[in-house]
Amino acid sequence: MLDFDLTVNGRRYPVRAEPRKLLSDVLREDCRLTGTHVGCEHGVCGACTVLVDGKPSRACLIYAVQMQDHEITTIEAVAKDGKLTPLQQALHEVHGLQCGFCTAGIVITFEAYLRENPRPTEEQVREVLAGNLCRCTGYHNIVKAILRVANERRDAQA
Amino acid sequence: MRRPKLRHIGAPIPRKEDLRFLTGRGRYVDDIEIPGALHACFVRSPHPHARILSIGMEAAKKSPGVVDIYTGKDLAQWTTPLRMAPPIEGLHPVEMTTLPIDKVRFHGDPVACVIATSRYLAEDAAELVEVDYEPLPAAANLEQALAEGAPKVDESLASNLVSVQRFATGDVQKQKREAFKVVESAFHQGRMTHLPIETRGLAAVWDEGRQHLTVHIGNQVPHPYRSQVAARMRLSESQVTIASPDVGGGFGQKIALYREELTVCAASRQLKRPVRWREDRMENLMAASHAREDSVRTRAAVTKEGRLLGLELEILEDFGAYCFYPANYLARVVAMILTGPYKVRDYAFEVKVALTNKCGNGPMRAPMAITSWVIEGTMDAIARELRLDPLEVRRLNMVETRELPYTMPTGEVIADITPRETLEAAVKAIDYAGFRRRQAAARQEGRHLGLGLCSVVESTTYGSRFYKAAGIPGSGHEAAWLRIEPSGAVNASVGLGATGQGYETAFAQVVADGLGVEPSQVRMQLGNTDVAPYGMGSRGARGGTAGGTAIFLAAREANEKVLAIAAQMLGFDSAEGLHLVDGRIEREILGERVKTDLTLAQVARTAYLDPTALPKGIAPGLDFSKTYDPPPMTYSNAAHACEVELDAETGALKILRYVVAEDCGTVLNPFVVEGQQHGAIAMGLSGALLEHMRYDEHGNNITGSLADYLVATATDLPGFEVIPMHTPSRGNPVGIKGMAEGGVMGAIGVIASAVNDALAPFGVVAERQPLSPDYLLSLLRQT
Amino acid sequence: MKPAPFRYHRPRSLADTLQLLVTLENAKLIAGGQSLGPMMNMRLVQPAELIDLNALAGLDLIAEKDDFLEIGALARHHAVESSTLVKKHCPLLAEAAGTIGHYAIRSRGTLGGSLAHADPAAQLPLVAATLGAEIVVNGKRGERRIAAKDFFVSMMTTALEADEIVVSARFPKAAAGDRHAYLQFSRRTGDFAIVAVAAVLHSRKLRLGIGGAEDKPLVFEDFSAHEDPQAIARKVREAVQPTESPRVPALYREELVEVLVKRAVARCLTSI
Ligand SMILES: Cc1cc2nc3c(=O)[nH]c(=O)nc-3n(C[C@H](O)[C@H](O)[C@H](O)COP(=O)(O)OP(=O)(O)OC[C@H]3O[C@@H](n4cnc5c(N)ncnc54)[C@H](O)[C@@H]3O)c2cc1C
Ligand code: FES
Numbered sequence A: 001m002l003d004f005d006l007t008v009n010g011r012r013y014p015v016r017a018e019p020r021k022l023l024s025d026v027l028r029e030d031c032r033l034t035g036t037h038v039g040c041e042h043g044v045c046g047a048c049t050v051l052v053d054g055k056p057s058r059a060c061l062i063y064a065v066q067m068q069d070h071e072i073t074t075i076e077a078v079a080k081d082g083k084l085t086p087l088q089q090a091l092h093e094v095h096g097l098q099c100g101f102c103t104a105g106i107v108i109t110f111e112a113y114l115r116e117n118p119r120p121t122e123e124q125v126r127e128v129l130a131g132n133l134c135r136c137t138g139y140h141n142i143v144k145a146i147l148r149v150a151n152e153r154r155d156a157q158a
Numbered sequence B: 001m002r003r004p005k006l007r008h009i010g011a012p013i014p015r016k017e018d019l020r021f022l023t024g025r026g027r028y029v030d031d032i033e034i035p036g037a038l039h040a041c042f043v044r045s046p047h048p049h050a051r052i053l054s055i056g057m058e059a060a061k062k063s064p065g066v067v068d069i070y071t072g073k074d075l076a077q078w079t080t081p082l083r084m085a086p087p088i089e090g091l092h093p094v095e096m097t098t099l100p101i102d103k104v105r106f107h108g109d110p111v112a113c114v115i116a117t118s119r120y121l122a123e124d125a126a127e128l129v130e131v132d133y134e135p136l137p138a139a140a141n142l143e144q145a146l147a148e149g150a151p152k153v154d155e156s157l158a159s160n161l162v163s164v165q166r167f168a169t170g171d172v173q174k175q176k177r178e179a180f181k182v183v184e185s186a187f188h189q190g191r192m193t194h195l196p197i198e199t200r201g202l203a204a205v206w207d208e209g210r211q212h213l214t215v216h217i218g219n220q221v222p223h224p225y226r227s228q229v230a231a232r233m234r235l236s237e238s239q240v241t242i243a244s245p246d247v248g249g250g251f252g253q254k255i256a257l258y259r260e261e262l263t264v265c266a267a268s269r270q271l272k273r274p275v276r277w278r279e280d281r282m283e284n285l286m287a288a289s290h291a292r293e294d295s296v297r298t299r300a301a302v303t304k305e306g307r308l309l310g311l312e313l314e315i316l317e318d319f320g321a322y323c324f325y326p327a328n329y330l331a332r333v334v335a336m337i338l339t340g341p342y343k344v345r346d347y348a349f350e351v352k353v354a355l356t357n358k359c360g361n362g363p364m365r366a367p368m369a370i371t372s373w374v375i376e377g378t379m380d381a382i383a384r385e386l387r388l389d390p391l392e393v394r395r396l397n398m399v400e401t402r403e404l405p406y407t408m409p410t411g412e413v414i415a416d417i418t419p420r421e422t423l424e425a426a427v428k429a430i431d432y433a434g435f436r437r438r439q440a441a442a443r444q445e446g447r448h449l450g451l452g453l454c455s456v457v458e459s460t461t462y463g464s465r466f467y468k469a470a471g472i473p474g475s476g477h478e479a480a481w482l483r484i485e486p487s488g489a490v491n492a493s494v495g496l497g498a499t500g501q502g503y504e505t506a507f508a509q510v511v512a513d514g515l516g517v518e519p520s521q522v523r524m525q526l527g528n529t530d531v532a533p534y535g536m537g538s539r540g541a542r543g544g545t546a547g548g549t550a551i552f553l554a555a556r557e558a559n560e561k562v563l564a565i566a567a568q569m570l571g572f573d574s575a576e577g578l579h580l581v582d583g584r585i586e587r588e589i590l591g592e593r594v595k596t597d598l599t600l601a602q603v604a605r606t607a608y609l610d611p612t613a614l615p616k617g618i619a620p621g622l623d624f625s626k627t628y629d630p631p632p633m634t635y636s637n638a639a640h641a642c643e644v645e646l647d648a649e650t651g652a653l654k655i656l657r658y659v660v661a662e663d664c665g666t667v668l669n670p671f672v673v674e675g676q677q678h679g680a681i682a683m684g685l686s687g688a689l690l691e692h693m694r695y696d697e698h699g700n701n702i703t704g705s706l707a708d709y710l711v712a713t714a715t716d717l718p719g720f721e722v723i724p725m726h727t728p729s730r731g732n733p734v735g736i737k738g739m740a741e742g743g744v745m746g747a748i749g750v751i752a753s754a755v756n757d758a759l760a761p762f763g764v765v766a767e768r769q770p771l772s773p774d775y776l777l778s779l780l781r782q783t
Numbered sequence C: 001m002k003p004a005p006f007r008y009h010r011p012r013s014l015a016d017t018l019q020l021l022v023t024l025e026n027a028k029l030i031a032g033g034q035s036l037g038p039m040m041n042m043r044l045v046q047p048a049e050l051i052d053l054n055a056l057a058g059l060d061l062i063a064e065k066d067d068f069l070e071i072g073a074l075a076r077h078h079a080v081e082s083s084t085l086v087k088k089h090c091p092l093l094a095e096a097a098g099t100i101g102h103y104a105i106r107s108r109g110t111l112g113g114s115l116a117h118a119d120p121a122a123q124l125p126l127v128a129a130t131l132g133a134e135i136v137v138n139g140k141r142g143e144r145r146i147a148a149k150d151f152f153v154s155m156m157t158t159a160l161e162a163d164e165i166v167v168s169a170r171f172p173k174a175a176a177g178d179r180h181a182y183l184q185f186s187r188r189t190g191d192f193a194i195v196a197v198a199a200v201l202h203s204r205k206l207r208l209g210i211g212g213a214e215d216k217p218l219v220f221e222d223f224s225a226h227e228d229p230q231a232i233a234r235k236v237r238e239a240v241q242p243t244e245s246p247r248v249p250a251l252y253r254e255e256l257v258e259v260l261v262k263r264a265v266a267r268c269l270t271s272i
């Protein structure tokens, strides 16, 4: 067992865990942030995606002990003061989620991606979204929601 | 019963569920904190088929954190076996213990369960359990399973053929003899698995004081599941609560009581401590439940013009090693509804189901998924062999609107469906006529386009009379409960288990219209068997038809009582002309609606807290229960059309356009219906293009990760163009027909039709799914 | 799917890292963890000691030298793909790096990890081999530079000694007028390639790298740009001997080699 601190969503969490404990498990069990989901534990499904220093990363492929001195952001911190971000709002309004299990990973990935590329094409959106599996929606409405956010930004700039 | 004006049913209301999911505050099983819970991990067979000689647990028991380890022998003392023996002709009874005792039957079969203080420690110990196996030859596929002297998967059976059923009506042989031509087609669908992104899992909490078991588990059918748990643990149904929280997808995988789940329940009772299990993805792929894997053949006797005179069907299904369902049940439905919208009188089928040394099968979203591919593929084959236009062949054989209701050769009755209308709409939207020109032009440039058509008649909702007629035990009814609380708040429930269908929103809309309140005032309380009424749960596409109707009927009854009380409170002799609208009583005077000062909250307060003020004969309280048993079968329909491009050098496929025209009757919430359509089409395309659960020729599972089991990503699927053409059903009080699986059927059929259209100039036909690029190239290589 | 226990080390310097490598038994380096993580979660790999390279400073630099770019072992795929230096001087590398896995995989996976992992279908080993990159490694005998063609030995096996780590790789800069193409065929976006082809046209000479076909990237040099793409493709196809696998028939891989080579060559010849 090791003792170390994690910084998650701007808050420090003292953690006692074996070095092998996955970040996804530590977030869920030790930090009690269960919004990060686990769907495969081998990097494919994307459900566990969190931000590490602002960059989307699979929490199932990181040992929590590696994350000392890094900033982690999870889905719980995406909406500020209970106010949904434009992406979350758009997903709600166009029915971009069903069972909701994949949703956190998708929101996290695209909050980061849209910062890097605020006005992606549909093709680019689909390419990036290919890193998150959703078994319910067929992706159509997720793509629609992301493009809506991108287009709103475009309109706001115009 | 008066039918209210629909104000909320059909409104595009964004879902209530969304907010918690979008902010990471959903509650899936694993999110529920249970202090002191132990963790289970299963030791699984590395062999497809082997005798268990001994299980060495000494080292494992000494491993840190281990509390105990259980085997099949332990479980046999604490639980009863599952006997699958419905009185169905041609189906052999089978039985399985909670964990295997003498032999394992597939690669991944659980042989022991380690209980430890964490999953990490449980996995450490599981590696130390030493099972001594004597490997046996395996039946790794249908051919091996049905060969002379094949190894027997289930030794209690005479052979691996667990079910054989035949049916004939009319005289197909005669039609074949007299036909202009008999067109033969074959269809092979690969093995698949449901792959909910949330795997299986549960937390079992035994309360020794109350002698009560609470099972937190994502489940589609909480009540039937509870009955099973209780029976197999020799408990009464009053000693078991199933609490199904948010569920990360089910698709049919979260219906049966699996052996691992029962083991965890028994372990909790044994240890008098909470025990939880979260299946990992490797287990989920290898050992949860598989689906499909059928080999199908049709022989169609036709006239020169392509009219269908007689049809013969053979299905051979690979059911895997264990029967969690009657083995005939999935394939038989295909045979029952095969002919769909097409007219034919002379029909015969033979459905054979065999056991193999693979993970057991179960129903996966559209258990009858292959149906539309088979019948539409047969239509395409007729057109191909007679050099006719495939659209014309469909038009020629399709039932006319004036011929409805139409009785299929199996006796199934289709009524209130619109196959011609949807087909023509899809054909128009995809520009069938223009396509042929573009296709010809593209071929000149060496590009290979294909257009597919597929009509779907979806059996959505099975009524009790269907089960009775088919000789399957079970009921098709659904139950609803509704309570208006003293404050006027509305709680309601049905026996369904939500797995993403938006029941909390759509059913609130139904209650809103049935009762006369705002949808926001209604809270659906789902999934907990202590609260929900005993209904049959979510399977097929029965949620809307059976559940929606049941809750509508309960809401209507509530409305009547509220109005009766309101009439007295307003000083009228009868409730005639009174309405409850958005929680306020309105009065109709000369056709005009006038609001009164009376609200639902005031009525409710009177009903609970001032019963002496109630009209004579009206009991206190506002609590209602209703059940609804739908007609034997409810059908909805759709027509799919899609355009693909085939890269003839690599075998790669690209879907250029996808159109679906659909009629599912009254729509509760168009967002939800469209979402279900998208999801179903996606699952169909994913299976048709990519998914393949493979075993090698010895029976070893070689699809152990999501890098091997490929499901469609956002770049594999097109945008979907949905054309809503809904016409209410006359057989249902709300006009609902149901949907959610037909998209799978249509997608599987339409993609095959499109690919074969693209392959036409090469003179080859794709008969197999998945339509992988190497398979398509292997066909092109023959040319 | 939880990893077996291990002891964790996070050295701050190269010297400490090398010291740990020599002293610890059954140790494994971890960089991005995007290949090692899945294998450890499946318990296919169970190191007793895990040495985390992520705290080593300066190993993620991308630097321009006279005739090559030096890219640190810890440079993430995403950094490589979006670096203006790489895009300018090694456009083939930037393009190929952008096709690795998914966005989140690329934000964490590293160049050094990919080279050391040596998956026969991976993009970076293929590009390194095709461009004739040098892999810079450091170990108890000091630094050495290994030509990519000698570095990749076979399936997931490299010329790296047990006490060595990959420090960086040197990719020759493209000359003005050079053209390139990168084509891969995979089942889905982000899946490892079934076959990948990298092509470079330099002063009328074509160099072709083939990934996924055999147990390491193959390089074919000195095709003339005047030759017919189809003829080149056929020659390459005849020269490769794909291994049979239950998922992908060898014949299919051969066919893909031919098609992709033909297309890659054509693209080099027509792209401006
Ligand atoms: C879903 C998914 C899809 C992927 N798709 C692709 C793909 O299409 N193409 C592709 O190429 N890759 C793909 N990858 C793998 C990814 O590119 C990895 O990042 C890469 O292969 C390894 O880099 P890493 O930094 O993650 O290494 P790690 O996983 O940390 O290590 C891999 C191996 O290299 C060793 N190692 C790491 N760094 C060094 C070093 N500096 N010196 C010596 N040894 C070292 C480790 O000990 C280990 O044996 C995918 C991964 C996932 C999870
Ligand atoms: S759980 Fe991490 S990618 Fe699937």
Ligand code: FES
Residues within 6 Å of the ligand: A097, A098, A099, A100, A101, A102, A103, A133, A134, A135, A136, A137, B197, B248, B249, B500
């Ligand atoms: S909404 Fe269910 S997996 Fe995406």
